[in-house]
Amino acid sequence: MSIKRSLLGVSLRIYHLILLVLLFAGGQAYAANPDVPDSDEAITAGQSIFNANCRTCHRLDQKSVGPALRGVTDRRDLDWVKSFIVNSQALIQSGDAEATALFKEYNNTVMPPHTFLSDGDIMNLLAYIEYGDRQDATGAAAATGDGAVAETGGIPSEYLMIILVVLVVILLLILIVLGLIVSVLTKYMNTSDKLDEDDKEFINQKTDFKVVFKSDGFILIITAIVVALVVKTAIDGLYTVGIQQGYAPAQPIAYSHQLHAGQFEIPCQYCHTGAEIGKSANIPSANICMNCHMHIQNVEGKEGISPEIAKIYDAVDNNQPIEWVRVHNLPDLAYFNHSQHVTVGGIECQTCHGPIEEMEVVYQHSALTMGWCIDCHRNTDVVTQGNEYYDKLVQLHSESSNEALKVKDIGGLECAKCHY
Incomplete structure (x- = not known):
C-alpha cells in the first residue's frame, strides 16, 4: 500500500510541475515576422x-x-x-x-x-x-x-515556434494521461478495505488555500515580488528624470515651422543666427520676423492681418521681446557648442532636432541624454575632406585602423569635452 501511495504522490507532483511549465511556456512563446532580417x-x-x-x-x-x-x-x-x-x-x-x-x-x-x-x-x-x-x-x-543570433548554432524563429508548439502539445498529452492515472488510482484505493485512516486521509486530502495564503513562505514570496516591483518602478522613474523627449510647450505666437521651413524653405540659420558662429543657436527677435512680414502684408498698418502676426507688430511697437518658451534644455553641467557641430562637423539640424520642417508645433525630437550624445560620437564619421586640420590625424589613425576616423577617435568620449 505504501508503494501505491508513493506512486500517487509522485504523479501528483509531476502533474503540478507540468502545469506550471505549460503556463510559463504559453506566456513566452512568440516568433518574429520572417520578413524581418536577422x-x-x-x-x-x-x-x-x-x-x-x-x-x-x-x-x-x-x-x-x-x-x-x-x-x-x-x-x-x-x-x-x-x-x-x-x-x-x-x-x-x-x-x-x-x-x-x-x-x-x-x-x-x-x-x-x-x-x-x-x-x-x-x-x-x-x-x-x-x-x-x-x-x-x-x-x-x-x-x-x-x-x-549567430549564423551557426542559432535556430530560425519559425522552427523555434514549431518546436515550442510541439512541446506544448506533448506536455498537454502527458498532463491528460497523468490526470487519468491520478483519478484511477484514487478511485481504486478508495475501494480497498486495506487502507488505514492515515492512507485514506492522504488520498482524499484537499488543498487548503487559507493555510497556503497564511504560510510564511507565501507571505515571503509576495513581499519579495512587491518590493521588487517597487524598486524597479523607482529605478525606471530615476532613468527618466530630466528627460523631456516629446516636450512641445505652447508658444506665445503660433509659429509654424512646417509653413516657414517646410513650405517656404527658409533656412534654419536665417532665424537662428548663432548656430554657425556661436555656442547658442539664438531665438530670433521680432525684428527678424518683421524682415519678411513688413513686406508680405498688403495692408496699411495692422488692419486685416492675422491675430498671431499682430502680436509681432505689438512686440515691435512696444519694444518688448516675444517671450518664446525654450523647447530644448541641456543641464548647466553640460557644454554644447552649435558652431562646432554645424560649421565644423557639418551636422544637419534634423540630425538632432528631427524633421523640423514638418512640425506645426516644435517638440523635442531626440532624448538629448549623455548616452544619446556618446552613441552619436561613437558612430559619426569626422568630416575630414577639404580640412587640412585633420590631415595628420587621418594619417595617424590609418596606421592603426582600417575604419573611418570617428568623433570618438579625436577625443569625443573625453569627459572634459562636455563637462568643464
Whole structure:
C-alpha cells in the first residue's frame, strides 16, 4: 500500500510541475515576422537607430515609458508596426483601434514621428528589436557585441515556434494521461478495505488555500515580488528624470515651422543666427520676423492681418521681446557648442532636432541624454575632406585602423569635452 501511495504522490507532483511549465511556456512563446532580417549587419545598424531614437522610452524585454518591444512583429501586422514607428499620431488620428488603445494604455504619451527613417532603417531597427542583445545556448554572445543570433548554432524563429508548439502539445498529452492515472488510482484505493485512516486521509486530502495564503513562505514570496516591483518602478522613474523627449510647450505666437521651413524653405540659420558662429543657436527677435512680414502684408498698418502676426507688430511697437518658451534644455553641467557641430562637423539640424520642417508645433525630437550624445560620437564619421586640420590625424589613425576616423577617435568620449 505504501508503494501505491508513493506512486500517487509522485504523479501528483509531476502533474503540478507540468502545469506550471505549460503556463510559463504559453506566456513566452512568440516568433518574429520572417520578413524581418536577422543578419549581423542589420542588427548592428538597428542598434544604432534604437539607441539614438528609442532607448529613452523603450526596452526590448520589459516595460519602461513605453511597452516592451521584443516580439512586436509577432503581436502586430508588420505594415502596422512600420506605420506606427513612422508616425504614431497620424495612425491614432486615423481612428486605428489598436493604436488608440495603445496610446490610452500608456497615459497618452506622445511618441515623436520618425518620418526621416527609410524603410530599410525601420527593418534594421526591427532586426535589432527582435534579435538584438540575445545569447546562444552556451551563454556567450552569439554575434558581434550586440548579442545577435549567430549564423551557426542559432535556430530560425519559425522552427523555434514549431518546436515550442510541439512541446506544448506533448506536455498537454502527458498532463491528460497523468490526470487519468491520478483519478484511477484514487478511485481504486478508495475501494480497498486495506487502507488505514492515515492512507485514506492522504488520498482524499484537499488543498487548503487559507493555510497556503497564511504560510510564511507565501507571505515571503509576495513581499519579495512587491518590493521588487517597487524598486524597479523607482529605478525606471530615476532613468527618466530630466528627460523631456516629446516636450512641445505652447508658444506665445503660433509659429509654424512646417509653413516657414517646410513650405517656404527658409533656412534654419536665417532665424537662428548663432548656430554657425556661436555656442547658442539664438531665438530670433521680432525684428527678424518683421524682415519678411513688413513686406508680405498688403495692408496699411495692422488692419486685416492675422491675430498671431499682430502680436509681432505689438512686440515691435512696444519694444518688448516675444517671450518664446525654450523647447530644448541641456543641464548647466553640460557644454554644447552649435558652431562646432554645424560649421565644423557639418551636422544637419534634423540630425538632432528631427524633421523640423514638418512640425506645426516644435517638440523635442531626440532624448538629448549623455548616452544619446556618446552613441552619436561613437558612430559619426569626422568630416575630414577639404580640412587640412585633420590631415595628420587621418594619417595617424590609418596606421592603426582600417575604419573611418570617428568623433570618438579625436577625443569625443573625453569627459572634459562636455563637462568643464
